[in-house]
Amino acid sequence: MILFILKEGADPRELKERLASVSASWKEVSLYGMSLILAWPDEYAAKVSDQSVVSKVKTTKPYPLASNEWKEKTLVEVGNVEIGGKRVVVAAGPCAVEDEQQVVETAQAVKRAGAALFRGGAYKPRTSPYSFQGLGEEGLKLLRRAGDEAGLPVVSEVVDPRDLPAFKGKTDMLQIGARNAQNFQLLKDVGRIGLPVLLKRGMGNTVEEWLLSAEYLLSEGNGRVVLCERGIRTFERSTRFTLDVGGMVVARQSTHLPVGADPSHPAGRRELVHALTLAAVAAGADLVIVEVHPNPERAKSDSEQQLTFDSFRLLMNRVTALAKAIGRDI
Template sequence: MLFILKDNADTSQFIEKIKMSSASYKYVDLDGRRVVVAWPDKYVEGIADESIAMKVKVQTPFQLASKTWRDKTVVNVDGVEIGSRKVVVAAGPCAVEDESSVIEVAKAVKRVGASMLRGGAFKPRTSPYTFQGLGIKGLEILKKAKEAIGLPIVTEVLDTRNVTLVASYADMLQIGARNAQNFALLKEVGKSGKAVLLKRGMWMTVDEWLSSAEYILLEGNSKIVLCERGIRTFERATRFTLDITGMVYAKTQTHLPIAVDPSHPAGRRDLVEPLALASIAAGADMLLIEVHNNPEKALSDSEQQLTVKEFEKLMERLKLIAEAVGRTI
């Protein structure tokens, strides 16, 4: 049960009532809106108080992430608004490999309309024998690229022990698909107060994905962008199956903005463009695209990273689709 409290109202009596009910509860301040989430519902159903502006019985396992109490959240990442009319494109290499190539790619993607730079410093790899990322050195390179080019940085954090470190370099923390149900990590990025890009695990239902967002929200952090990146199905011809259905459904269930990563489900560069176009047509608020200055030589995901030229062509086509659905890019 959600209790949205009136601004400036004295809530002491209300909190007393919640305590008396023996329900579990948490008080959070989400962008200045004071909310108490209490559970189970049956303990608090009868509670009424002067300080309550709205009481919402949410029928889904996720409460704060639900659209029942808030229509829309716009996430501000160092001046870039995600969830407004403008579609935000974050582009850059799968992994940070060296300074000059990151700066070259950052410059190129900015020139053709990307608003954020993506790049992995800590890489979650299926095999421990493949390139694991440059770690702190990669973060330093991203920071230099930001200073030189001015695009906000989104990069992945893999470990609770590194959240403070990565947050000191990044503008947005990415939780990768493989960590999408790492609840300790979700709580830590929630506490960091940084914007979070929460990818959907390839095994997760939409409800489970939104329940992961709930862990971050419960720490008082509503700067969350959900990211669909493909799920595992019986289809093996492509790397993953981009779940546009799930993305569209999620938009009906949550106030949080939604991003799509068309690069990882595609697994090959010729599929990235049509998947990106479909995502914008279906209402995605943000795209995450892998771009490399020399994809053939890339140390990870070499097959799916676009060249700068391909990315430029993609941005031109995206503009047409964005315009057709009443958005800009």
């Protein structure tokens, strides 16, 4: 596709007419404060010039807006936290919000240990209809309170576009989970919301499909997207999923968006979480998600993979040392 970046305040009408005159199709997107026109097919659109255009880029990837063929690395701000820069951002918290004490304690503990974001699930997509489905809006309120008390911005997963109003004001970043990574309706709706998005890779999705899911968000005008590898489905079952470190690196080399990893879900067992977190950071993750619970064995979901406060503190020490060794902060 051909990406036209317009001059500030320029009127795109003439450009569109010129595209129409060569039978090209286009899509207009407002992104990162810029007016953009994506046009195709290439052989027609490439010939078009217009005085409204600052720059014209021929993109070769199926995800032109998410690709780094036209833009330097994007920094995504969540509250006062910047993702995609020198700092390795650690988002920590319980898999599911269970009660006030649990979230408040956990937020305090992860803050003390050095986490930058507080993450917890209020709406839980569960494989079985008989599993705990989350506290819903009540959970979002508890997260907000716990995050505010600890001084941490809050990340939580949305599973239904109709819940989006409930997230406003209570959440600083929306997560789209692996099972909804190709729920394109949800992507479109979240793309129209001003909140930053943490977009997980689907367990059966290629890197290209993952970036195309990000493209759905960007093409709706939301460029505040952080990609998150969380393990893919492979024949190996001694881990819950296979953390695809290589895929994460390919994504980082293909997009201007920050890319991180969730080592907790592929681990599936506490004793693997440290090693996988360190691997992700060493390979360049801009963000890592770690599940932490005051008493993992009593957790209502994913009890096997959540860390205790002590174990998380130890992990943060290890991540900090490693981040410095590779020229990053934490």
